Structure formats: C-alpha cells, structure tokens
Amino acid sequence: MKKITILLCLAFILISACMLYLVKVGVSLRSAPLIAASVISPDRQNIAEGVVFRLSPEFQNAHYVLWGFLPLSPESQKIFELLKAEYEKIFRQPVHVLANAETASAEEIRTCEKPCWLLLPMDKANELTPNELINLKIRPLGENYFNVTWVPFAKREQVSSHCMAEKRLTLECLRTLAIEESQKKMKPGAQYFFMKKYNEKDFFLFFQEFSQL
Numbered sequence: 001m002k003k004i005t006i007l008l009c010l011a012f013i014l015i016s017a018c019m020l021y022l023v024k025v026g027v028s029l030r031s032a033p034l035i036a037a038s039v040i041s042p043d044r045q046n047i048a049e050g051v052v053f054r055l056s057p058e059f060q061n062a063h064y065v066l067w068g069f070l071p072l073s074p075e076s077q078k079i080f081e082l083l084k085a086e087y088e089k090i091f092r093q094p095v096h097v098l099a100n101a102e103t104a105s106a107e108e109i110r111t112c113e114k115p116c117w118l119l120l121p122m123d124k125a126n127e128l129t130p131n132e133l134i135n136l137k138i139r140p141l142g143e144n145y146f147n148v149t150w151v152p153f154a155k156r157e158q159v160s161s162h163c164m165a166e167k168r169l170t171l172e173c174l175r176t177l178a179i180e181e182s183q184k185k186m187k188p189g190a191q192y193f194f195m196k197k198y199n200e201k202d203f204f205l206f207f208q209e210f211s212q213l
Helices: 002-025 045-054 056-061 074-091 106-110 132-141 161-165 171-185
Strands: 032-039 064-070 096-098 116-121 145-153 192-198 202-208
Touching: 032 045, 032 171, 045 056, 045 074, 045 192, 045 202, 056 074, 064 074, 064 132, 074 145, 074 202, 106 132, 132 145, 145 171, 161 171, 171 192, 171 202
Parallel strands: 064 116, 064 145, 096 116, 145 202
Antiparallel strands: 032 192, 192 202
C-alpha cells in the first residue's frame, strides 16, 4: 500500500510538472474537425443537414447564434437560407434574424426572441480576438450563444512560418492551417465543404468556391 501511495505521488508530481511546463512555454493550438471534407451536393442541401445535425446540441441550447456571413454572396445567402429552413424543420421553431446585427442596438438584441440569429461580417463572428459586440451586447444578457463564420477558400493555400509557430491562432492563420490540413483529402474536380471548431464557441464553415476548382 505504501509503494502504491509513493507511486501515485510521483505520478502526480510528474503530471504537475508537465502542466507547468506547457503553461510556461505555451502549446500550439489547432482547430478541431467537426465535419470532414465532404463533396457538396448540387442543391447544397447536405451542407445545411450536416451543420444542423453536427451542431444540434449547440442549436438546442443557444438563444443567440452569431453568423459571420456578410457580405452575402449568392452562395452564402442560399446556404444561410437552407440552414434556416433545416433548423426550423428539425426544431420546429421559427428563426428570428437580425439582418445587420453590427448596427443593432443592445435593446434590439435583448428583445430578439430565441432562436435569434445575428448576421455579421465574416471577421466579426468569432472570439479569436476580443469581440466588442459579444462583450458589450451578448455576454451581459447571460444567454447561451455560439458563433459560426463562413470561410470561402481556394483549392490551394500557402501556410506561413508565422502561422505554424502561432500559439493562439488568428482568423487568417486558422483559415490557412485548416485548409492546408483538409485539402489533402480532396480529390480534383469536386467541390468540398468542411467544418472546424476552435475554443468553446467558435465554429468555421469552409466552402470551396466553384471558380477555384
């Protein structure tokens, strides 16, 4: 029994030392895969189905969903509408959309009924850096929320050495690293999408632009 206690103490000391080392030197954080690179169906419906299914627990709990989709392109607008329709079909609740949430007042956001979807610029619906709208208008309300950013991309991306060494990813570095990792699984001649998660509340929906095939 005494030996077991000593071994447990040594293991605890070793684990503590490792944790202190990681905290001191930092660790290279990478995004987590949620939807693997998948061929996009001609009607785009499999994107909506995949996202709503994969984020079902988040959708069920969230009062607010911040969508970094602006400015809307024909593709992102169509997919946003498909996501809305799929959500309403699965959860049987109408979605309330604030079409330009960046200029919405705190009162407009507070009174927006659940589920409330906020449309924002593509670089304003994440917490990779301090987000003023979230800090001032979302968090004080005490409601659950999460963020989804639309990320159109080309087939090939160049990852800089700076991004490879970054400890906490910026949006641009997350973008290039995620694409570089996923494009290895993509076959020529097909159009793909995939989804990544970073931190607790940030989700990124990657969409391969047709012009880049």
